[in-house]
Amino acid sequence: MTLLAAVDLRVERAGRVILDGIGVAAQPGEFIAVIGPNGAGKSTLLRVLAGLQSPDRGGVTLGGKELTGRTLSSEDLRQLARLRAFLPQGAHCEWPIAVERLVGLGLTPSLPALGDFTLSDRARIDAALEACDLSAQRQQPVTTLSGGELARAMLARALVGDPEVLMVDEPLAGLDPRHTQDAARRLQLLAAGGKLVIASVHDLTIALRRATRVWALKEGRLLADGPPPSVMTAELLRELFDLEASVAGSGARAYIDF
Amino acid sequence: MRRGTRLVMVMSAMLLVLAAASLATGRGGHLLSGPTDEAEARLLRLILWELRLPRLVLALLVGAALGLSGAVLQGLTRNPLAEPGLLGVSSGAALGAVIAIYTGLGFLWSLSIPLLGLAGAFGATALTLTLGGGGGVLVLILAGAAVSGLMLAGTALALNLAPNPYAAYEITQWMMGSLADRSWHEVLLAAPFVLAGSALLLSTGRGLDALSLGELQATSLGVDLARLRRRVLLGTALAVGAATAVTGAIGFIGLLAPHLVRARVGHQPGRVLWPAALCGALLLLAADLATRVVPLQPELKLGVLTALVGTPFFLWLVWRMKRVAT
Numbered sequence: 001m002t003l004l005a006a007v008d009l010r011v012e013r014a015g016r017v018i019l020d021g022i023g024v025a026a027q028p029g030e031f032i033a034v035i036g037p038n039g040a041g042k043s044t045l046l047r048v049l050a051g052l053q054s055p056d057r058g059g060v061t062l063g064g065k066e067l068t069g070r071t072l073s074s075e076d077l078r079q080l081a082r083l084r085a086f087l088p089q090g091a092h093c094e095w096p097i098a099v100e101r102l103v104g105l106g107l108t109p110s111l112p113a114l115g116d117f118t119l120s121d122r123a124r125i126d127a128a129l130e131a132c133d134l135s136a137q138r139q140q141p142v143t144t145l146s147g148g149e150l151a152r153a154m155l156a157r158a159l160v161g162d163p164e165v166l167m168v169d170e171p172l173a174g175l176d177p178r179h180t181q182d183a184a185r186r187l188q189l190l191a192a193g194g195k196l197v198i199a200s201v202h203d204l205t206i207a208l209r210r211a212t213r214v215w216a217l218k219e220g221r222l223l224a225d226g227p228p229p230s231v232m233t234a235e236l237l238r239e240l241f242d243l244e245a246s247v248a249g250s251g252a253r254a255y256i257d258f
Numbered sequence: 259m260r261r262g263t264r265l266v267m268v269m270s271a272m273l274l275v276l277a278a279a280s281l282a283t284g285r286g287g288h289l290l291s292g293p294t295d296e297a298e299a300r301l302l303r304l305i306l307w308e309l310r311l312p313r314l315v316l317a318l319l320v321g322a323a324l325g326l327s328g329a330v331l332q333g334l335t336r337n338p339l340a341e342p343g344l345l346g347v348s349s350g351a352a353l354g355a356v357i358a359i360y361t362g363l364g365f366l367w368s369l370s371i372p373l374l375g376l377a378g379a380f381g382a383t384a385l386t387l388t389l390g391g392g393g394g395v396l397v398l399i400l401a402g403a404a405v406s407g408l409m410l411a412g413t414a415l416a417l418n419l420a421p422n423p424y425a426a427y428e429i430t431q432w433m434m435g436s437l438a439d440r441s442w443h444e445v446l447l448a449a450p451f452v453l454a455g456s457a458l459l460l461s462t463g464r465g466l467d468a469l470s471l472g473e474l475q476a477t478s479l480g481v482d483l484a485r486l487r488r489r490v491l492l493g494t495a496l497a498v499g500a501a502t503a504v505t506g507a508i509g510f511i512g513l514l515a516p517h518l519v520r521a522r523v524g525h526q527p528g529r530v531l532w533p534a535a536l537c538g539a540l541l542l543l544a545a546d547l548a549t550r551v552v553p554l555q556p557e558l559k560l561g562v563l564t565a566l567v568g569t570p571f572f573l574w575l576v577w578r579m580k581r582v583a584t
Contacts (some may be wrong), residue, residue: 052477074482081480088474095470095525108468109480113461141525192370206416 002061003028003196005166009058011044011220018044018222019055021133026198026213031191033207033228034200035215037241042200043089043169045217050086050167051083062165081109084165085158089173092150096141103128106160120194128160131186133179145162147174152194155183165196172203184210204256208232208247216240232256262523262533269536273318275331276543280317281310283550293570312445313437317546318539319445320437320505321515323497325538326531328512330459333466333527334490335395338575343511345398345491346382346405348509351502352433353409353416354378359428360416363497371432372447372503381498382409387491394473398487405414435506435561437546444504455496456535458489463528470527508561510568511545517575 004026011019019041026032034042047053049060051067060067063083065076072080085106093102103125104117111117117125129135132152137145142153146242149176158168170185172180180203191197201207207214207228214231216224218240224231229250237256238247246257284289286305293299293445324342331340342348355375358364364371382405390401411432420426465486468476473483502508515538525530542560545567549558 047474050478052474074485077477077482078480081478084478086475086478091471091475092447093470094472095527097470097526098524101524101526102471105468105471105479108464111464113464 002026004060004062004198006049006060007058009045009048009055009060010164011041011048011053011055017220019048022058022217022220022222024049024215024222024225026196028194028196030213031188031192031197031211032199032213032215033211034198034217035202035207035217035232035240036223039219041215041220042217045215046086046167046169046198046200047088050084051080052086080107082161083163084167084204085161085163087154087158087168087171089169091154093142096143098139099142099145100125100129100138101136102142102153103134103156103160106157110161123164124160128156131159133182138147148176148179151175152179152183155186159186159190163195166198168197168199170200170202172199172201172206173244180206204232204237208254208256209252229254262529264520265519265533266536269533269540273536273540273543276540277284277314277318277548280314280543280547281306281448283547284310308441310423311441312440313546314543315378315445316437316440316448316505317543319449320501320508321511321539322535322543322544323452323456323501323538324508324511325515326456326459326484326535327494327498328514328538329516329527329530330462330490331494331512332516333462333469334487335399336469337399338398338517338579339513341510342494343406343509343512345402345494346386346409347379347494347498349406349409349413349503350382350385351375351379351499352507353412354381355432355503355506356413356416359432360425362421362425364428369443372444372500375503376451376499378409379495379503382406383491383495383499387488391487395487396526398491431559432506433561434559435508435564436549436559437505438557438560448500448504451496451500453499455493455498458493459497460531462486462489462493463531466527466531482495500570506561508542508564510564510572511541514568514571515541 002025006022006024009019009022022045034045036042044053048055051060051062051072059212107121107124111211129138132155134152134156138150142150145153155171158166172183175183184206187199188198191212211228213226214228215222216231216236224236225242232247234245234247243258248257249255286301289298289302293302319422326341331342331344332338354377355371358371358374386402386405389404390398418427419425420429465481468479468481477483516534519533519537524532545563546560549560549563553556
């Protein structure tokens with residue numbers, strides 16, 4: 001069963017081609033790492049796949065629904081929001097609300113128009129805070145968090161609604177080694193539990209060890225699409241990043257060095 | 259949550275005290291201690307029922323509309339300096355009313371002033387939405403500023419071309435904003451619009467909460483931003499347009515009220531709405547009471563008082579933001 005499919009995506013901005021002829025498909029249970037140099041089009045691809053940006057050409061289908069070629073109605077948007085969570089790169093909050101309130105915003109698509117959180121909502125928020133190691137900071141205003149803590153709070157915000165599809169743009173940026181491993185393991189576990197996880201990452205070792213699949217993007221084109229060990233070869237990485245790379249070890253001990 | 263509830267309770271209690279004070283303040287105070295004969299009793303009923311009560315109800319309605327729309331607009335724009343005047347709503351209402359006075363229509367039929375004021379508010383809002391709709395919040399603000407400027411220019415033109423000094427005097431009096439000499443007619447005219455607008459504004463809470471995360475994340479959370487913006491604009495036009503149409507321009511309440519309550523409800527935009535409405539009502543009632551207590555002849559105008567008290571607060575806000583920024 002194909003959960004997500006994109007055909008021949010093309011996006012142009014101010015005469016520059018951002019995405020060009022991209023076709024991908026994804027199933028539940030996959031943890032897809034999107035890799036590539038800065039400006040390769042990773043963020044744009046995630047936004048288009050999430051239904052938040054219309055491509056100039058091509059189409060996206062998510063959960064059996066066409067996302068492109070029309071204006072999404074309010075009801076479409078809400079249904080889409082219940083199905084997939086999206087987290088942009090460098091997400092931040094404009095008001096100094098408490099961390100637990102920020103995480104609670106992730107439940108917006110399933111909340112009624114008025115009223116406070118129910119007990120089960122609160123339990124979900126507690127679980128998400130616990131999962132992202134933020135229980136001690138739950139009352140703290142988000143504007144006083146460190147960069148890494150904020151990134152974790154935002155990840156908790158994306159996880160709290162337990163979406164079938166999770167699309168996250170650089171969720172590991174700014175995290176310390178322990179929290180990087182924690183977050184990566186959490187994404188891996190979600191996928192193992194039957195969710196579809198698509199994350200852009202710059203930590204290639206994590207992509208190699210934990211992802212079930214890699215999409216390698218360069219200059220808006222999909223250079224490779226496949227299981228990490230077969231895609232992430234020294235040769236492809238050199239082509240992707242214009243840098244000599246070495247891939248060593250295998251399985252859980254595999255790593256990539258530049 | 260508990261903090262917010264306590265805040266609402268404290269403000270409600272203050273509102274009751276001020277409302278009682280408002281009813282008892284002014285000429286004829288000696289009657290309150292007990293009228294001595296039938297004529298005095300009738301006079302007391304007349305004063306309370308025909309003068310004080312409509313004034314009180316109008317103060318509550320208008321203050322709440324201003325405070326609520328200020329909170330909603332600050333949430334929508336994520337800008338703490340946003341206020342109802344921003345979208346051209348107040349200046350549109352002012353222009354409509356001024357046209358009624360200018361053409362002499364207001365002297366023939368006094369309800370034409372609020373009615374044209376309401377029409378002006380809607381015209382300005384429609385113009386803002388046409389010019390700035392679908393282009394994001396910044397474009398909306400810029401369009402609002404342009405429309406606001408246009409309405410102010412029209413008002414200035416009316417003053418400039420005023421047929422006689424009396425018309426010019428009437429226009430300036432009206433623009434200073436006041437609750438004096440308002441009857442049930444004005445209350446009944448404004449109330450349906452204020453209530454309908456407020457209901458629309460109160461329904462935006464979830465969307466405003468999600469917008470704290472920015473437009474992209476809000477959309478990803480299922481918020482239809484175009485629809486949210488339309489609702490905010492329509493709600494403001496109804497509530498603030500109707501309020502301005504019957505009372506004249508009253509500034510700063512919409513700016514101040516959300517700030518006074520925001521920190522006490524944890525800064526979440528959706529939770530600021532009810533307390534800001536309450537706080538706006540409280541502020542306007544207090545200001546109206548002050549204009550009646552301050553022994554000045556002629557009576558100090560409400561809009562003048564709110565501007566006098568509001569400007570230092572605005573400066574304090576700027577100073578505090580500067581301090582936080584550095």
